[in-house]
Amino acid sequence: MDIVKLTLTKVPELYLEAENITPDHFAGKTAQQIGELHVHLGNTTAKISDYFTVEGKGGATAADTKIIISGPTDKVKYIGMKMTAGEIEVQGNTDMYTAAWMAGGKIHVKGNVDSFCAIGMTGGEFIVDGNAKNYLAASYRGDWRGMQGGKVIVKGNAGSDTATFMNGGTIDIGGNVDVHLGTHAEGGKIIVRGNAKGRVGGQMVKGDIFVLGQVERMMPTYILKGEEEVELDGKKQMFHVWIGDMGERHGKRKGEIIYGKIYVPSGKAEAAAPAARAERKKKLTDKQLEQVKEAFKGQEPTVQQVRTYIYDTFDIDMKPMQVSRLIDGLKR
Amino acid sequence: MSEYIIKNGKVYDPKTGLKGDVADVCIKDGKIADKVSNKAKVIDAKGKTVMAGAVEVHAHVAGPKVNEGRNYRPEDKLFTYKPTGKNTRMSGGFSIPTTFKTGYEYARMGYTTVMEAAMPPLYARHVHEEIKDTPIIDEGAFPVFGNNWFVFEYLKNNEMDNVCAYISWLLKTTKGYAIKIVNPGGSEAWGWGENCTTVNDPVPYFDITPAEIVKGLLTANEKMGLPHSIHIHSNNLGNPGNYTTTLDTLKIAEGVKPNNKFGREQVLHHTHVQFHSYKGDSWANFESGAKEIADYFNKNKNMTMDLGCVTLDETTTMTADGPFEHHLTSLNHLKWANVDVELETSSGIVPYVYDPNIKVCAIQWAIGLELGLLAKDPMRTFITTDHPNAGPFTRYPRIMKWLMSDKSRQAMLKGFKNSDKVIAATNLASIDRELTLYEIAQMTRAGPAKSLGLYDTFGGLAPGMDADVVVYDLNEDKIKDAEEIEKAFSAADYVFKSGTLVVENGEVINNGNKRTLWVDAKVPMNEQVERDVQMKFLKFYSMNLNNYEVSNHYVPNPYVIEVDSN
Numbered sequence: 074m075d076i077v078k079l080t081l082t083k084v085p086e087l088y089l090e091a092e093n094i095t096p097d098h099f100a101g102k103t104a105q106q107i108g109e110l111h112v113h114l115g116n117t118t119a120k121i122s123d124y125f126t127v128e129g130k131g132g133a134t135a136a137d138t139k140i141i142i143s144g145p146t147d148k149v150k151y152i153g154m155k156m157t158a159g160e161i162e163v164q165g166n167t168d169m170y171t172a173a174w175m176a177g178g179k180i181h182v183k184g185n186v187d188s189f190c191a192i193g194m195t196g197g198e199f200i201v202d203g204n205a206k207n208y209l210a211a212s213y214r215g216d217w218r219g220m221q222g223g224k225v226i227v228k229g230n231a232g233s234d235t236a237t238f239m240n241g242g243t244i245d246i247g248g249n250v251d252v253h254l255g256t257h258a259e260g261g262k263i264i265v266r267g268n269a270k271g272r273v274g275g276q277m278v279k280g281d282i283f284v285l286g287q288v289e290r291m292m293p294t295y296i297l298k299g300e301e302e303v304e305l306d307g308k309k310q311m312f313h314v315w316i317g318d319m320g321e322r323h324g325k326r327k328g329e330i331i332y333g334k335i336y337v338p339s340g341k342a343e344a345a346a347p348a349a350r351a352e353r354k355k356k357l358t359d360k361q362l363e364q365v366k367e368a369f370k371g372q373e374p375t376v377q378q379v380r381t382y383i384y385d386t387f388d389i390d391m392k393p394m395q396v397s398r399l400i401d402g403l404k405r
Numbered sequence: 406m407s408e409y410i411i412k413n414g415k416v417y418d419p420k421t422g423l424k425g426d427v428a429d430v431c432i433k434d435g436k437i438a439d440k441v442s443n444k445a446k447v448i449d450a451k452g453k454t455v456m457a458g459a460v461e462v463h464a465h466v467a468g469p470k471v472n473e474g475r476n477y478r479p480e481d482k483l484f485t486y487k488p489t490g491k492n493t494r495m496s497g498g499f500s501i502p503t504t505f506k507t508g509y510e511y512a513r514m515g516y517t518t519v520m521e522a523a524m525p526p527l528y529a530r531h532v533h534e535e536i537k538d539t540p541i542i543d544e545g546a547f548p549v550f551g552n553n554w555f556v557f558e559y560l561k562n563n564e565m566d567n568v569c570a571y572i573s574w575l576l577k578t579t580k581g582y583a584i585k586i587v588n589p590g591g592s593e594a595w596g597w598g599e600n601c602t603t604v605n606d607p608v609p610y611f612d613i614t615p616a617e618i619v620k621g622l623l624t625a626n627e628k629m630g631l632p633h634s635i636h637i638h639s640n641n642l643g644n645p646g647n648y649t650t651t652l653d654t655l656k657i658a659e660g661v662k663p664n665n666k667f668g669r670e671q672v673l674h675h676t677h678v679q680f681h682s683y684k685g686d687s688w689a690n691f692e693s694g695a696k697e698i699a700d701y702f703n704k705n706k707n708m709t710m711d712l713g714c715v716t717l718d719e720t721t722t723m724t725a726d727g728p729f730e731h732h733l734t735s736l737n738h739l740k741w742a743n744v745d746v747e748l749e750t751s752s753g754i755v756p757y758v759y760d761p762n763i764k765v766c767a768i769q770w771a772i773g774l775e776l777g778l779l780a781k782d783p784m785r786t787f788i789t790t791d792h793p794n795a796g797p798f799t800r801y802p803r804i805m806k807w808l809m810s811d812k813s814r815q816a817m818l819k820g821f822k823n824s825d826k827v828i829a830a831t832n833l834a835s836i837d838r839e840l841t842l843y844e845i846a847q848m849t850r851a852g853p854a855k856s857l858g859l860y861d862t863f864g865g866l867a868p869g870m871d872a873d874v875v876v877y878d879l880n881e882d883k884i885k886d887a888e889e890i891e892k893a894f895s896a897a898d899y900v901f902k903s904g905t906l907v908v909e910n911g912e913v914i915n916n917g918n919k920r921t922l923w924v925d926a927k928v929p930m931n932e933q934v935e936r937d938v939q940m941k942f943l944k945f946y947s948m949n950l951n952n953y954e955v956s957n958h959y960v961p962n963p964y965v966i967e968v969d970s971n
């Protein structure tokens with residue numbers, strides 16, 4: 074396997090759209106030729122070599138090509154878009170649409186990724202050591218074809234709207250996920266090893282969601298079907314199984330109606346809702362209040378800005394009304 | 406104004422009877438001329454095809470449902486955008502392109518006149534705003550009449566003068582071109598949770614049948630002598646076994662003679678006939694009824710049709726047939742938009758993937774082409790896709806290829822996953838007719854222009870006609886591979902619109918001088934209709950009458966066809 078090393082030499086002023094960074098485009102090319110491929114910045118077009126140093130060369134085919142990317146790549150979008158084979162390894166963070174419509178091969182991001190990563194993915198493996206933002210493995214805006222195959226592993230947390238319109242493949246999240254998990258899903262398997270914030274499986278037609286921590290609040294359109302022994306991670310475990318979404322259409326197989334299923338480990342399900350509610354009531358400490366004050370000093374932040382800041386910084390989900398009062402309090 | 410002479414091309418023009426004869430075409434002052442001075446710019450068309458600009462008889466290219474399609478299908482735009490060019494604005498979209506792309510793509514294919522097929526009167530302003538923003542091509546729009554409360558009530562009371570006065574008023578108020586009928590009565594019945602699937606199903610409350618609506622509007626159309634005939638999408642679209650409903654609808658026109666001063670010979674145009682030519686009684690035994698429809702059509706010369714060919718693409722269905730779109734979303738489970746247009750019509754939108762591996766889709770594909778090949782008179786048979794319902798209009802060159810090449814059709818038939826079943830359910834495998842370029846010119850130029858009552862101006866190359874002229878890089882005597890046909894028709898070498906060179910080597914070089922066609926049918930003043938309009942606006946419409954009219958500034962460059970309908 075031939076290796077191409079890309080090193081970002083400067084932080085781009087605008088976001089860099091780099092859909093050409095894939096083994097498919099690099100295969101059969103020299104470092105010089107790779108450097109000539111285009112990238113977009115706003116309404117301008119530049120070359121890969123304007124921003125990256127390129128070492129090595131592409132392999133004979135995409136499958137024989139590995140790309141190692143280093144440098145401050147936080148503002149680089151579309152890495153690995155539509156790739157079909159080969160490997161990409163990113164040392165740092167990447168921006169939106171990493172691994173979008175990926176069909177094969179492997180992408181490993183050692184830092185965090187932004188939103189819309191692995192959307193419409195049909196095959197291959199996408200591994201993130203850090204966190205992923207919203208719409209991970211979902212469908213493109215308006216589309217009904219979310220993740221359809223392959224595997225996504227995020228070791229940290231994932232944001233909201235993960236796996237919207239998923240209909241195949243596997244997603245494994247090491248940490249927590251925000252609201253709207255597996256909305257409209259029609260297949261596939263999702264494992265969340267931490268907590269899910271709620272609105273899990275809304276309008277889900279088919280598919281399996283495992284939440285090994287707690288589901289903050291189960292949708293009212295899900296019914297607790299009972300306990301079931303299911304194999305996960307190679308061992309058999311007892312789960313409470315919820316079926317739904319009862320407000321959605323469902324197909325039949327051998328006379329039996331197929332539902333979407335949410336699995337929560339036995340013993341945790343009962344505790345789930347009250348625990349989460351207790352967390353919601355949490356107030357900020359005086360020290361935290363000071364910190365909020367400092368963060369928005371001299372600004373007029375919106376409720377949503379402050380609420381997001383509190384959630385991201387202290388992991389406390391305050392109601393908008395609470396935040397609004399808090400802002401009033403800080404002004405006085 | 407500049408003069409041009411297009412020299413030595415193989416000219417296909419039903420108007421002058423040229424069937425590929427080598428001839429020169431002269432352009433002077435925006436019109437076709439007998440001769441030009443020696444200052445005329447010379448275009449060498451040796452070994453190339455020369456035709457008049459094509460005329461689109463039925464497409465959904467402007468207005469609220471098209472735009473709602475754009476709004477709710479961002480995925481249709483994905484990876485399709487072209488940045489601003491030297492003469493073009495940014496444009497994109499596939500099945501529901503932006504207005505700019507609509508103009509550019511029609512022009513690149515050599516289409517110079519286009520009819521928007523369904524204008525809801527209440528949103529006519531929106532339709533005209535989009536028409537105004539669609540460059541190059543001349544356009545008109547057909548307001549829908551088939552589910553209109555005024556029409557129902559006047560027809561029910563046998564008040565033909567009032568029907569005519571109302572039609573005249575609405576054409577003028579909406580700057581409309583012709584009488585469009587969509588699922589007569591059925592879209593109104595949908596407001597009551599019902600539908601009309603035969604011509605005899607009464608509309609709830611109004612107690613009028615589709616047959617009465619069609620007959621009434623047809624009579625009014627001929628009484629008024631409008632340039633186009635009634636333009637109908639009949640009941641029961643898209644359902645297995647619906648060909649009998651289609652025949653029942655066509656029979657309403659039997660024996661009626663056209664009355665107009667525009668050279669139009671038909672009294673009824675049936676649109677997207679492919680969707681109306683289905684046999685069988687379920688999707689399991691679904692099969693082609695193209696032969697039955699074509700046989701009837703061949704015998705009855707007072708009607709025209711367009712095909713509505715399925716192109717096997719992912720597209721967006723949109724129609725004023727509200728109940729049909731609801732039916733469709735329950736079949737494919739994709740997103741659905743729906744609206745009730747007050748006293749006038751309804752509308753729905755659902756994305757659709759015509760997958761060649763699905764038997765029904767492949768049969769639909771075959772039916773569209775069968776109709777084109779079994780119909781004996783190309784002057785009465787027009788190529789459409791009911792854009793974007795059966796596929797985008799940008800696929801016309803591909804349909805021309807299929808109609809012209811038996812080999813390309815057979816290759817498609819053999820390639821289907823359910824090849825044997827598709828062949829068994831259709832007649833296409835046994836039809837070896839290959840259309841000629843002359844017949845294509847009839848189906849896309851002369852025929853549609855004549856049916857619209859515009860054959861003195863558009864669709865031909867006789868001196869005095871508008872200089873809409875196209876040169877394609879195609880030589881009928883030397884076609885080796887059918888792909889050449891699709892390639893040539895996709896991007897013309899030269900396109901002139903009203904004497905202005907707008908496309909050169911497949912690229913848009915000029916945005917032309919776009920006009921909006923509408924019909925001003927003059928009838929005697931009718932106080933009852935005036936009073937009824939005011940009353941309906943007071944009592945029922947959510948809009949004030951003053952905000953309803955498409956005032957002149959919406960139509961900055963009008964092309965008005967005046968009719969004395971007294």
Ligand SMILES: [Zn+2]
Pocket residue numbers: 463464465522638676677724791794
């Ligand atoms: Zn239509």
